[in-house]
Amino acid sequence: MSMLQYLKNTVRSRSIHVAYVNVGSCNGCDIEILACLSPRYDIEQYGIYVHNNPREADVLLITGAFSSQWEDKLKPLWDKIPHPKVAVAIGNCPISGCVFNRPETLVDPPVSKHIPIAAEIPGCPPRPTEIISTILSLAPIIFKDYEETKK
């Protein structure tokens, strides 16, 4: 491993930028993401920063059961994120639609039909601890030695 790669790994492990997008959630999971920022959980001590700008994001957190308005919007948003990138589905809704996935509703779960999802966090909503530990365990798999393993 070159020195440059080592430097990149070190920096990337302490600088994970997060954007979150609500594709038709009840806001329960968004509040749990918000709770991660609070002093009780404090994601910035792990080097995770929330900018909510896809152009500088590494991790995209998706909440919600995919309402039809997002059909033509989620894929362009995913394409805007520079590589290396990863999408995490938060809560039951992006996984299965959960209680919203009933006959004659307009939701279209799972979100993995539309963009590739790397990890799913079940729960309605999941604990902030589960969200943080998922991002932290996923980041080394995706970002470590990215330039060498992408070929």
Add this chain to the structure above:
Amino acid sequence: MLSFIYYIREFLRPKWITTFFTARTPPLTTPPYFRDFPELTDKECTHCLACMMICPAPEAIIVTQHEGVWRPEITKGHCIRCGLCIEACPEDVLASGRILAYKKEEELTLQGTFHIEINQSTCMGCGNCSVACPVNREIDPALRSSGTSTSDEVIMRIDTGQNKVLHEEKCTGCKTCEDNCSNKAIRVARVVEALQGGEE
């Protein structure tokens, strides 16, 4: 001047430097009272399906048979961790957090009945629901394709071109009628009553 020296000495202490750069909130552990996904206890499941009846999330819990033993299975990604299945189970097969403890303390029992609602403007009176109903078939085996019946003991029957519900309390909540209705005119709703302090 003295204070400068004092500050420099204070900030060069190794302990202060290490705590400054490696500050961490306490380890994030899940408290034991957290209502997590229900887990199986060693009690025996009797296949009463009370958990499936009470579950508010579609496909979250299913009771399956493995090597002759019935046991409930929770699907992560569907389960919303509400804990109603634990409260509803009469045999305490499932456990999570403090639910079993307070269920025992408060002598909590859940009783469910079913309410059949028929939208009379979309019901065609075809009789599919009355014929498909397994309870109806048991009470009146002579029930035929038109859905009419001579028995007054059936849950519902076709009477003068309209579906009439006679004995709602016999419904077991299987929702076979909903599946067989071509117009989605019939709906079975669960009405649950929570009782505290044992049987009244």
